Amino acid sequence: MLELKGVAGGYGSVPVVKNVNFQVNAGEILGIIGPNGSGKSTLLKFIYGFLQPEKGQIVIDDQPLTSYSQKNLAKKIAVLPQQTDSAFSYTVRQVVELGRYPHQTGWFSSNSEKDEKVVNKAMNDTGVFSFADQPIDSLSGGEKQRVLLARALAQEPDILLLDEPTNHLDISYQLSLLDTLKDWTNSKQLTVIAVLHDLNMAAMYSHRILLMDQGQQIALDKPSYVLEKTVLEKVYDAHLQRKEHPSVPSPLITLEPSDRSFEQPSDLLNTLTFDETEERVCISSRFYWKTLSSAVIGAGFGWHRFFVNRHVDKDYDCDNPQEEYGAYLQNISLETADTVGMMTAALLKDGSFIRLKDSEGDVLVYATAGTSNAVDVSKAYENAVQSFTIGTINIWIFIDGKLTEAAYAQVMMTATEAKSKALLDHKIIDNHTRTLATGTSTDSMLVAAVHSGKEYMYGGTASPLGKKIGKAVYDAVAETLEKYNQRKNENEEWE
Numbered sequence: 119m120l121e122l123k124g125v126a127g128g129y130g131s132v133p134v135v136k137n138v139n140f141q142v143n144a145g146e147i148l149g150i151i152g153p154n155g156s157g158k159s160t161l162l163k164f165i166y167g168f169l170q171p172e173k174g175q176i177v178i179d180d181q182p183l184t185s186y187s188q189k190n191l192a193k194k195i196a197v198l199p200q201q202t203d204s205a206f207s208y209t210v211r212q213v214v215e216l217g218r219y220p221h222q223t224g225w226f227s228s229n230s231e232k233d234e235k236v237v238n239k240a241m242n243d244t245g246v247f248s249f250a251d252q253p254i255d256s257l258s259g260g261e262k263q264r265v266l267l268a269r270a271l272a273q274e275p276d277i278l279l280l281d282e283p284t285n286h287l288d289i290s291y292q293l294s295l296l297d298t299l300k301d302w303t304n305s306k307q308l309t310v311i312a313v314l315h316d317l318n319m320a321a322m323y324s325h326r327i328l329l330m331d332q333g334q335q336i337a338l339d340k341p342s343y344v345l346e347k348t349v350l351e352k353v354y355d356a357h358l359q360r361k362e363h364p365s366v367p368s369p370l371i372t373l374e375p376s377d378r379s380f381e382q383p384s385d386l387l388n389t390l391t392f393d394e395t396e397e398r399v400c401i402s403s404r405f406y407w408k409t410l411s412s413a414v415i416g417a418g419f420g421w422h423r424f425f426v427n428r429h430v431d432k433d434y435d436c437d438n439p440q441e442e443y444g445a446y447l448q449n450i451s452l453e454t455a456d457t458v459g460m461m462t463a464a465l466l467k468d469g470s471f472i473r474l475k476d477s478e479g480d481v482l483v484y485a486t487a488g489t490s491n492a493v494d495v496s497k498a499y500e501n502a503v504q505s506f507t508i509g510t511i512n513i514w515i516f517i518d519g520k521l522t523e524a525a526y527a528q529v530m531m532t533a534t535e536a537k538s539k540a541l542l543d544h545k546i547i548d549n550h551t552r553t554l555a556t557g558t559s560t561d562s563m564l565v566a567a568v569h570s571g572k573e574y575m576y577g578g579t580a581s582p583l584g585k586k587i588g589k590a591v592y593d594a595v596a597e598t599l600e601k602y603n604q605r606k607n608e609n610e611e612w613e
């Protein structure tokens with residue numbers, strides 16, 4: 119429906135836009151991204167006929183743009199420009215009514231019933247109806263932006279061009295504006311071309327993204343193909359990371375400061391402090407560790423500097439352990455957001471610390487083990503009723519170094535295998551199946567690494583890091599099981 123063929127041009131003799139080619143279909147949202155001065159606004163100006171390209175052609179519904187009268191073009195295309203200062207103090211309603219101009223005939227034609235209906239709907243959709251009779255000058259930047267969007271919508275265009283539409287909007291209105299646009303592309307087959315600076319908004323809402331740099335079209339494709347780390351770092355001259363959005367299938371770009379003043383000292387394991395009581399083991403650090411865990415508090419990936427293994431009674435039962443544990447941490451003056459918190463019914467004095475340090479690396483493993491809920495994973499499906507009491511083997515792995523996400527996953531795998539081997543060697547039995555157990559039903563694990571120093575790509579058993587973790591976890595779990603068994607044999611108090 120809209121096509122640009124070899125479009126180039128700018129202001130005077132300098133070509134600001136160079137050879138842009140694309141086609142946008144009805145109902146599509148095309149996001150345009152690129153650094154300041156890359157020609158995004160100039161490109162929009164070509165599309166709404168404000169500037170003439172020096173080369174190439176713009177075609178709308180099979181007709182060259184140049185063949186449209188201004189009024190007919192305004193029925194096709196509406197624009198929400200970057201900056202707009204109105205010279206006159208119109209009311210909000212009057213501004214929105216201006217959008218009906220292309221649909222009216224004669225200079226002084228009054229608004230028809232349809233005009234009024236469309237204007238009211240546009241004001242409703244953009245949330246400005248309540249200011250209808252206020253002068254536009256009396257509104258905030260974000261409110262003005264929404265009035266101008268209402269005016270563009272009142273035009274009932276086929277194509278809506280937006281230049282940084284979310285500029286003055288708070289996050290709620292950014293989302294609501296883009297949600298509304300998406301909705302209109304579905305329900306009215308509206309085509310949207312939007313210049314967006316926020317790469318994540320562009321990724322979430324655009325069907326395709328056009329990346330511009332120095333007037334050139336660098337890429338045009340689905341967000342997940344265009345938003346590549348190396349390309350973006352080069353174009354924007356910035357450090358960034360590409361992740362995946364946690365809840366929608368779209369890339370997530372996060373920025374990194376170029377000043378690395380938060381770098382940590384070497385020998386980080388030596389800076390950990392240990393506080394052990396019967397009730398809890400707390401490891402603290404002055405520095406934040408990047409953690410991956412299945413803990414009650416701080417599960418998933420996060421940044422933490424307090425690590426708490428809390429002893430609870432064997433019949434601990436709570437509907438909302440996160441809330442209960444949060445209150446517990448508050449009581450001992452620890453911030454939940456800074457803490458990884460696990461629970462165990464095992465006696466903490468049976469816990470085991472193993473540190474392996476050599477020229478290849480430095481890791482510390484801490485383990486506690488209660489095995490009353492021991493499970494043979496290959497037969498767990500046979501137990502209709504699974505036990506969720508706090509039996510639990512808790513394993514913490516601290517690594518002095520920087521891990522890739524793949525390495526975090528591999529370290530978890532290596533450590534799980536090492537734990538299972540320790541249980542097999544100690545002939546721990548699943549009480550339901552009477553077969554050898556591979557873990558317990560509520561085991562938890564933490565992998566904590568720093569964000570400086572030695573970089574580990576891998577953590578599997580083929581890697582030096584994996585070998586070290588395999589041994590340290592095996593030894594730590596074995597040692598804690600032996601302490602537990604010893605007391606059990608001595609008929610002391612045990613879990």
Ligand SMILES: Nc1ncnc2c1ncn2[C@@H]1O[C@H](COP(=O)(O)OP(=O)(O)OP(=O)(O)O)[C@@H](O)[C@H]1O
Nearest residue numbers: 128129134152153154155156157158159160161200
């Ligand atoms: N009216 C103008 N006269 C002369 N040069 C202009 C004019 N408007 C823009 N330019 C120049 O054209 C180039 C591209 O500007 P444009 O506004 O299209 O970039 P942009 O990608 O939209 O930038 P931004 O992200 O900062 O809005 C810049 O070098 C700018 O200085």
